[in-house]
Amino acid sequence: MEDEAALAESVSYNLLREGFAVVTAADGERALERFRADRPHLVVLDLMLPKLSGLDVCRAIRRESSVPILMLTAKDSEADKVAGLELGADDYVTKPFSMRELISRVRAHLRRAEMDQAATSDGRLAGGPVELDTESHEVTVRDELVAFTPKEFELLETLLVRKGRLLTRQFLIEEIWGTDYYGDTKTLDVHVKRLRQKIERDPHQPEHILTVRGLGYKFVG
Secondary structure: OHHHHHHHHHHHHHHHHOOOOOOOOOOHHHHHHHHHHHOOOOEEEEOOOOOOOHHHHHHHHHHHOOOOEEEEEOOOOHHHHHHHHHOOOOEEEEOOOOHHHHHHHHHHHHHHHHHHHHHHHOOEEEEOOEEEEOOOOEEEEOOEEEOOOHHHHHHHHHHHHOOOOOEEHHHHHHHHHOOOOOOOOHHHHHHHHHHHHHHOOOOOOOOOEEEEOOOEEEEOO
């Protein structure tokens, strides 16, 4: 559609002007082709794409890569946002949006990705009062060694790797317990409660493991 083509051109122009290298695709199938050929550091993905939807493209990319995905959607419904996040998108912007906002989000996700890569290169992750060593399987909180069960450790690692990002409940359940898990979803809440008891100064008023009402959790700090 002309409106969508104009938006793509505007987004591309503004990102290029800010010094980013940009490749574009007019439909979902071409988007996957370009992604596999060019391996970008970040993907800006429209929810409404011809041939292959943005959700399908997101799902396919997430099977192959942990690259940050920023989704654009004209739909302001909670269901569309949750669907994108559950498929692995890192963030979303609802149309219409300002280019300043989009560029700010792009920069923030690229910085976070660089920090995550640097943090995981030596097997150490950090956030707030927490330091986690993936090689020794040890966690220190305020410089004191604290014991974590395997699932608690895995959940904490998942939150730290994606520090600052909203992780939906469904994503966390599938990531920690597997896609074939059909147990009580309260299991996740229990594990989050245990993490807070070990990390937060006041577990009842958490500063680091925050609840995003109706969506999931994120680690801040």
